[in-house]
Amino acid sequence: MNKRKAAEIFAVYTFPCGTFRVEQAGDCIVSISAVQGPVLDYGTPTPLTRQLASQMEEYFQGKRKVFDIPHILHGTPFQERVWQALCRIPYGQTRSYRDIAKEIGQPKAYRAVGMANHRNPMMLVVPCHRVIGADGSLGGYAGGLELKRFLLSLEQNHTS
Numbered sequence: 001m002n003k004r005k006a007a008e009i010f011a012v013y014t015f016p017c018g019t020f021r022v023e024q025a026g027d028c029i030v031s032i033s034a035v036q037g038p039v040l041d042y043g044t045p046t047p048l049t050r051q052l053a054s055q056m057e058e059y060f061q062g063k064r065k066v067f068d069i070p071h072i073l074h075g076t077p078f079q080e081r082v083w084q085a086l087c088r089i090p091y092g093q094t095r096s097y098r099d100i101a102k103e104i105g106q107p108k109a110y111r112a113v114g115m116a117n118h119r120n121p122m123m124l125v126v127p128c129h130r131v132i133g134a135d136g137s138l139g140g141y142a143g144g145l146e147l148k149r150f151l152l153s154l155e156q157n158h159t160s
Contacts, residue, residue: 007031010043013053015060017150018143020123022049029071031121034143056124062158065091067125075119078109082116089130092159094152096134110134118142130155 007023007030014020019039023031029052045053051069058064073083081104088103089095095103097110097117106112113131120128123143129151133139141148 009046009049011045011049011053012039012042013049013056014039015056017060017154018147020056022052024048025072027070029069029122029125030074032123032125033121034123034147036144059124060154062154065158069125071122071125073122073126075116075121078104078106078112079116079119082113083120083122083126086117086120086126086128086131089127091127092155094130094132097131097139098134100131114139124151 007025009024010021012019012021012035019035021031021033021035021043022029024046027048029048032052048070052067055064055067055069059067073080075083082100085100085103097113098107100113101107101110117128117131118140120126120142129141129143129148131139138145138148
């Protein structure tokens with residue numbers, strides 16, 4: 001397993017749909033996660049975390065479909081293949097866990113795809129919210145199902 005680079009700096013940003021913690025190591029973002037519960041420390045914003053927050057604001061307004069922020073993904077080779085496949089899901093579309101398993105050449109590994117999805121460190125940048133159950137159910141989401149519903153609806157409403 002590749003070791004994740006430890007975050008040196010973090011900042012917390014609040015948007016109408018929720019609060020997100022952004023972690024930075026060196027000149028790259030290493031984590032974006034939804035904050036559950038009260039925020040006790042808002043961290044120290046940097047130019048890079050502010051740039052990401054600006055891109056997130058554009059995304060939430062329906063003006064941005066892809067993030068172009070320097071980031072690093074560290075996981076197992078399997079997780080990294082899953083995350084790369086997630087990045088190929090077009091804005092406003094969904095795929096099933098089974099679809100992703102087939103795409104990466106391991107059609108029976110759909111449960112492992114779900115676990116890799118759950119361990120995605122870059123919420124939004126790696127759009128794990130676009131993965132749903134084969135039956136159309138939402139499945140899970142680290143940010144909660146309410147946020148997942150919001151993100152899918154947002155993208156559906158801004159697809160041209």
